[in-house]
Amino acid sequence: MESIQHNPLTKYFRQPAIYIKLPSDGKWWEPGSLDLPENRELPIYPMSARDEITLKTPDALMNGQGIVDVIQSCCPAIKNAWKCPSVDVDAILISIRIATYGNKMSFESSCTHCNHRNTHELDLGNSLGGIECPDYNSPIEYQDLKIKLRPQQYFTVNKSNIVGFEEQKMMSTLTNQDIDAEVKSNLIRESMQKIIELGIESCAYATEYIEMSDGSRVTNFNHILDFYTNAELEVTKQFQEAVADKAAKGKIKTLDLQCGECTEHYAAELQFDYANFFG
DSSP states (O other): OOOOOOOTTGGGSOOOOEEEOOTTTTTTOOTTSBOOOTTOOEEEOOOOHHHHHHTTOHHHHHSSHHHHHHHHHHOTTBSOGGGOBHHHHHHHHHHHHHHHHOSEEEEEEEOTTTOOEEEEEEEHHHHHHTOOOOOOOSOEEETTEEEEEOOOBHHHHHHHHHHHHHHHHHHHHHHOTTSOHHHHHHHHHHHHHHHHHHHHHHHHHTEEEEEOTTSOEEOOHHHHHHHHHHSOHHHHHHHHHHHHHHHHHTSOOOEEEEOTTTOOEEEEOOOOOHHHHTO
């Protein structure tokens, strides 16, 4: 029986380029989805040619699978990137960008004073260092209930992108004069139903538990989903506002930029268009 030969090129395989600590420090990851080292620092590898091609495949970006594949390729300690808490996603992707192309990245923005289009060089290391994990310790109080939030998983965040797609599809249906009125009505109703269901599901996924007046905690996902489905509108609105507030606090800090034309300072956000961000 022929023995397996050692590949002499192994030493030339990609190696970790940087190490990072997750904003979540490993909290909120489901068991088995993250192999966190004892020093709590994750090794980040540069992208391979396969990873770069994956990020240029529109379907893979649309359904989220492309981002998941690249994260797991460049960060082998992550076993299931679908379960990645939203507070860690930006930090991981910026780290992969740094490991592959270096700290510097050029991007464009429009001056809010004179509309001049400016080109800037950004140090992604500063952006990475500025990401903080929001405080999820304080629950939402509703009647005699205490609702404990947690970061949404990437799986849920990607579903939110599908909501946006459904909204665009519905608007396209509304303006299409060639579709029969009854067919149009059915298509709009189906889209609305999907949007409502996904919105309620996102609330359930972002709930760690609901504590009742007697101190008992409801953690069963289906029970929590049933609660949001049948609760008053006010509780859902209050919850969604709290989730949006946490998401805003966990985002990359707004950049203070100076216009090259009028020299005025203006604020801008680093936008994640994944196909261009890694281009």
